[in-house]
Amino acid sequence: MAKEEKEVTSLHEYIIENAAKKRKTPAKWFDAMVMHMNECHLASHVGKFTNPDIKTTVCSHSKKVAGYVTTGGSTCSLDILTPAQYLGSASLLLSPVTPDKNVLEAVITRDKELEKELELLSLSIEKLQKKVQEMLEDSQKEPEATDTHLRQVYFPIAEGEYHLLSVMPSSCLALEMYQRIRAINGHKIDCYNKKSENYGKPCEEVTGLTMIGFGGTKPQNISALNSRCGGKAYLLSSLPPALREVKVRVPRSDFFKESIWYKSQSSALYRLHAYMKQERNTMEIRKAIHDLVDEMIDAVLLVAYQIRAGAAGWSEEETYTALPRSQKIWLDDACMEERLEPSWTGEIAAAFARWVVFSYEKLLGEEAVSLGDAEWRNFKDQMEIVLKDEVRYES
Structure with a gap:
């Protein structure tokens, strides 16, 4: 299978290197590539x-349409089909000029950086612009007929009317996805490599991938982008999520002490600590703290709703006599009528605020920043607003 092309730092270096391989001057090599x-x-x-x-090929020029995913509305390079002997011309067109543009895109957008790169080797851009324009005009022609090897789909458009559509894969999207996944997973490897400057930094990983190959030992016979990716592409997992049953502990005396484990919110609490350490008090920091508290409120409400999903009237049993009345109203659907009165929300909100402060100090220990009445009241008010909104919604 073909190897992926080595990255070159600049376009003029790419031209010099490839001209040397063919034992030609940069000018003669460039003219030959443009001619073909x-x-x-x-x-x-x-x-x-x-x-x-x-x-059969199609060059989609569709624009981005709100609510729809289209090839034209995506950020990816167009693919190029060419006989294997002219792959050098296609490779030149796909070579980067800037971090976000290749030669083809730079010609189309009239990027001045391309002219600067060519001027370093005294190369003219006019012939290149003319060839690209001819390619664009030719690619806009729609196929006159489909191919018998392609799947056909009858798509209804009106009563007794339909379009017969041919299903074709978008190679530019598939190979763009391959390159992005490689970049994400490559960054993850760097974050675990002690010799890398990215060691220890946050990273992501795309899992559950299946690799698929196109073209066998000759990926260049499929397309130029396929050749650059070594004939490889990824298929994302389409399996349904594997859900496991999560058992919720019904509280006997205090929901926040018995049903919510403080370490379950360690990620949010560590991020909260990072903002609490800041000496500044900007709008951006306050909003970030507000969002983190919202995140913890969502986690608390999820557990509360799971307890509510149980049989109504559970809190009336003798086992739960020590549970505060406000928590019974909040958690037991047998108390739905009482829940419509917001008088209980203040006590629950205060208990939530105490739980956040306790969880933060328990998790961070000596490193914890002292949280005073102002922080406690902000946490309480934020939770109470959510609970009162719930009361209004249920009413």
């Missing part, structure tokens, strides 16, 4: 990814 660009065909959807015998 009439053998390149731009595409967003390539039939060869379904079957190597399919020659």
Whole structure:
């Protein structure tokens, strides 16, 4: 399988390196690559990814439409189809000029950085612009017919009327996803590598992947982007989530001490600590703290709703006589009528605020910042607003 192309720091270095491999001057190599660009065909959807015998391609120019995911509304490079002997021309078009633009995109947008790179080697941009324009005009032509190897879908448009659609994969999206996943997983490896400057930094990982290959030992016969990715692409997992039953402990004397484990909110509490240590008191920091408290409120309410889902009247049993009346009203659906009066919300909100302060100090220990009455009252008020909103909603 073809190896992925080595990254070159700049376009002019890429031209010099490839010209040297062919034992040509940069000018002669560049002119040859531009001359053969009439053998390149731009595409967003390539039939060869379904079957190597399919020659049908489509270049989608659809714009971003609100509420819909379209190829044209996505950020990815167009694919290029070309015979293997002219792959150098396609590779030149896909070579980066800036971090977010390749040669093809730079020509289309008239990026001045491309002119600067070519001027370093005394290369003219006019012929390149003309060839790209010809490619764009040619790619806008729609296929006159579909291919028998492609799947056909009858799509209804009115009573007794339909369109016959051909299903084609978007190669540019598939290969863009492959490159992004590699970047995400590569960053994760760096974060675990003690020799890397990213060691210890936060990272993400895309799991449950299946790798699929196109073109076998000759990925260049499928498309230029496929060749650059070594003929590899990823399929994301489409399996349903594996859910496990979470048992909730019904409180006997205090919901916050018995049903909510403080370490379950360690992530939010550590982030809260990071903001509490700040000497500044900006609007941005206050909003971040507000969002973290909202996150903990959501976690508390989730457990409360799970307890409510049990049989109504459970709190009337002798086992739960020590449970405060406000918590019985909040957690037991047998008390739904009493719950419509907001008098109980203040006591629950105060208990929540005490739980946040306790959990923070328990988790951080000596490192904890002292939380005073002002912080406690903010936590209480924030929870009480949520509880009163719930009362209004149920009313």
